[in-house]
Every structure is written in structure tokens, then in C-alpha cells.
Amino acid sequence: MLRVRFAPSPTGFLHVGSARTFIFNWLYARRNRGTMVLRLDDTDVERNTDASVNSIFEGLRWLDLGWDEEYKQSERLALHRHIADAIFQKGLAYRDFTPAHTGDTEKSGANQTWLFNPGMRELPRAESDRRAAAGETFALRFRVPRDTAETVSFHDAVYGDQLKSTADIEDFALLRSDGMPTYHLASCADDIDLRISHIIRGQDHLSNTYKHVLIFQGAGAHPPQFAHLPLLVAPDGSKLSKRRHGPVVSVTTYRDAGFLPEAFINFLCLLGWSPKDNRENLTRQELIEAFSLEGINRANAVINFKEPAATPDETFDPKALWLNAEHIRALTVDHLSARLLPVVHAAGFPITADKMHAITPLIRERIKLLRDVLTAADFFLLADNQLPPYDPAELIPQKGDAAMALKVLTRAREVLPHTEFKHDPLDQTLRNASQELGVKAGQMFQPIRVAVCGRKNAPPLFETLEVLGRESTLARIDQALGKL
């Protein structure tokens, strides 16, 4: 049975790199009819916060992918200690009574003692037992077998065969002096107990994997399959961090801006993975079918946002925006309208579902993010007397003057009360009016568009008027006339 896990540590919000790791695990599980395990790696009591746990669940729920089993590492400490003890009893670990480093004293690079604290590794068992019994605190360290084994190796599905000399692996800690397991121990103990078959995680763990292989072997278990993912990095190549890059790395930022989760997932999948057939826009089902570990590549991927964002959109990778627009256009009017309504309501516009449904087709091809509805459809949402102010000069058509604008709007004001507010009759009436006036159709439409929308760039005129209705249209033309 194939089992994968996503194991975030709740020390901050769910960030995009973690989200991608979750997604790849999920895809692999679904592709191979396996089980997806969610495990909170919360052994670092100092740094864990409830807010972080909430943020992680919030982000994962938004992705709407789900998982099959859920665990909390802090509830499994007995298991961790049991496995640590088993390793100790086999002589594969030793007690280190050296006081823990306080503060981040400089790791004196060149010194030779980085592998372990001299003396402790070879401390006779009897003395070790005596000191422990006397209540001295100690960390439990793995005794890396430098005499009996010269290398540690494993196969990585992405990076291939990996080999490292034991001389280059330090005696890492299994248990802290307060008895809490370290990440390495807890992670491996749980992976064994939960029968995880494939560990898919960030490449920052590639070098740690040698230690994990040692723990698996020390505990008498077969190491699972490994697949490390290239990291997601900032445009300057640096690691994504909250401190340096702010909210752009948080999943909730994407949600709040109006990304569709399916588009966000699609975007993240394209960073460090490729279906290799030139497809870019993929549905969830297509991703499941196309996903494979072989499609993952080895170089870090840049999320291409602008460091100081000049516009709100620059917070996001242009490709993410494009993909979101693609997914928005792929939605039916019913579905898109249902997604847009809460956004509009949240902004304080109490419009009906029917109104939203009527507006949706007019803006579907004009928005990249759900929040864009507020700017793209503002003139549908605002009251007639609350349109954003515009320069009266905007009312003047191309190659025309104020007199032409006046003429056009006056004529429209005369003709519209008797026109049925449907696309075709409006089209007919206004085109005829332009001919009678001797102006081009565009010269007729543009002043009306500005009068009604408050700006030059807007959806097609007749559909707009139809949705807006006769009353608002006439009121807004009157207002425009007042400006001329």
C-alpha cells in the first residue's frame, strides 16, 4: 500500500512552498490510489503556535484537496522515546552530558570537533549510567558508525543515487536534554510507525536524509522511497521567507486576492514539475493523471514576483495571474457568478444573485483575479449618483468636440426612453441615431459609455445598458449632460 505524508511544523503560516509539497504528495497518492497522511510535526514546543496550526488548516482547506489520515506528533512522544531507547540499547546512540549551546555562538568553522563532543562518544556505559542515574541531564546522540561503515547511501527518485562518507556525518541528536525528541528522530519514528512508503519533501532535507537512513536502519526498519523537490525561491534566488518577502509567500494572500484554488494548484505544479507535453493549463483531474516523480526536475524554481510591487498584481507571478484568468474563463457563468457574489458582498455591495449572474458574462474575460470584479464591475455596483468622478473631456468622442458629445447624448436621451432595453433593439436604435446625426457609430457609443460607466474602457455597450436598465442609463446620461 502506497502511503505518503505531508508533515508541516506549525511555526508560521502555510507558505507556498509547503503548499506545493502538499500538492505533490496528494497528487502522487491520488495517482497511485495511495493514502495521504497529514501529520503536524510539532515537537518544537518553543516555536509552535495555535495561530500557525490554524493558518495551516485554513490554507489546506482552501486548496480543497483533503487528506485521509491525520496525526499530531506531540501526541506520539512515547513512540519516539521507545524507538530512541531501542537504538540506545543496541549501542547505536550515546548520552552526551555536554550542556546545550546557549545563544548562537559562532560555529567555529575550521575546528575539528564539529562531529561530536569529544569524550562523550566513548564514555564507558557504566559511567554514563551512573551520571544519568545521578540526575545529570543529557542529549541522546546517534553514534554514526565511522569504523564499521564508510558510506551511507540511498536512492532519490529525483536526484538519483546519493552517497556520503560517514566521516562527513556528525553525531546528531535524537533526544534533547529535556527528553523531547528532535525532528530527525520523531519524523523517522513516525514514518516507520505510520508505514510511510514514500517521503516527498523539500530538497532542503536532501542532506538530512543520510541521518534518516541511519535512524531507519538503527530502528531495524527499511528506509522508504525518497523524492526531494527543488525549492521555490524569490526572484533574487534567495529562499522565500516571511521576513524578507512578506505576505507574498503566504497561501492566504493568494486566496484573499481572488485566486481560484484550482488555478493556484495548477501554477504551483508547474514550478519544478512538467507534464513534458507542452500543456500548461491543466484541471485537477488532468494533473492527477499526468503526475509522476519522473517529471520533477532538479533546479530551484523562481516565483517571479516584483520585490517592491508597483501595482497590486505585481505581488504575483504573471503566469499565476494568467493561469487564474484562464481558469476563470473556463468556469460557467453559474459557477463564476457564485464565486464572485461573496467577494462583492464582502466589499459591502448587497446585490442579488440574479444581478451578479447578469453581470458575470460581461466581466468574465476582463478579470484576472476574483477581486477584480470590484473594479471591472464598479459601475454596476454603485448607485447612479456615486459613480467615480470623471473628467467631462472623456465624454468627447474621437475626432469630435464637446458639441458632438452634447448632440450625441441629447439624441440618446430622446431615443432611449422608447427603446426596449435588450441588446438588439439598443444596437439598432443607437446605430440609426448615429447615422441620422451623421457621426460614426463609435462616436455615438463612446460618450454614452463614459456617461454610463464613468470611464472609457468597459464591457460592450448594449449588453451593459441591458443589465444596467433604462432608469439608471437615463439618469447617468442626464448627469453627463450636466457636465457639458
Place this chain on the structure above:
RNA sequence: GGCGCUAUCGUCUAGGGGUUAGGACGGAAGAUUCUCAAUCUUCAAACCCGGGUUCGAUUCCCGGUAGCGCUACCA
């Protein structure tokens, strides 16, 4: 410092001993439309450097360089 991983257009990527090095986003130009958007067409844009191996390397090998990761009683 030590150990390791990586290197194709600005970005995401395909490819692979002989190719016009392909696609996408973004950019530019044009078509179309009542404006905008969408759509369509076209254009500019890349194999990190140096040695090998080879008839021939962007591709294979070695070295360099650069970036990143690990080097915690963080994860």
C-alpha cells in the same frame, strides 16, 4: 571552512552527440471589435566558463565559477 545539490530565452520549462534548440508567461508589432478585454498572426529573446572524449558537443566526463541546501539539544 567542510560536505552536498544545481546550472537551456527575463521567468516557468521541453529536448538531447549532428535540431532553424520547441512551448508557455511576460514584452513588442499587427489583425479583429463600439472602447477595453478575449481571440488570432508575427517578431525579439537562451544552452554559465574552460578543458577533454568525439568526425562532431548545448547534450557525455573533469575542472572552474555562481546559486542554493545541510553543517542546532530548529524543522
